[in-house]
Amino acid sequence: MPEIALAAVWYVVLLVSFVFHEAAHGLAAMKLGDPTAYEHGQVTLDPLPHIRKEPFGMVVMPIISYVLAGWMIGWASTPYDPFWAQRHRRRAALMALAGPAANLILVFTSAKKWERSHK
Secondary structure, three states, X not given: OOHHHHHHHHHHHHHHHHHHHHHHHHHHHHHOOOOHHHHOOOOOOOHHHHHHHOHHHHHHHHHHHHHHHOOOOOXXXXXXXHHHHHHOHHHHHHHHXXXXXXXXXXXXXXXXXXXXXXX
């Protein structure tokens, strides 16, 4: 696969995982009583609101790290109400766990699809 195509595949995977992760945090917070992420348009699988919030972490840094190191790193974020988190510590913990849980769902789904395609 040509280098530019590989970079594009890496970026799409990174983008999907960032967006799924952050949307899961926001959805969990909304369901548990903190509408902050929803009000800021972050409870969505559309990458554009997430890119608008963190353009450096979601676009610039992945490109720079790929060019310089041969792999991608970056970040994204979803707003939440820290006062809500202080008042509802267990709910805040569930909100925090929602992002990594979303990534595990992506891993298991991808592994299952890969396994099916290689039988």
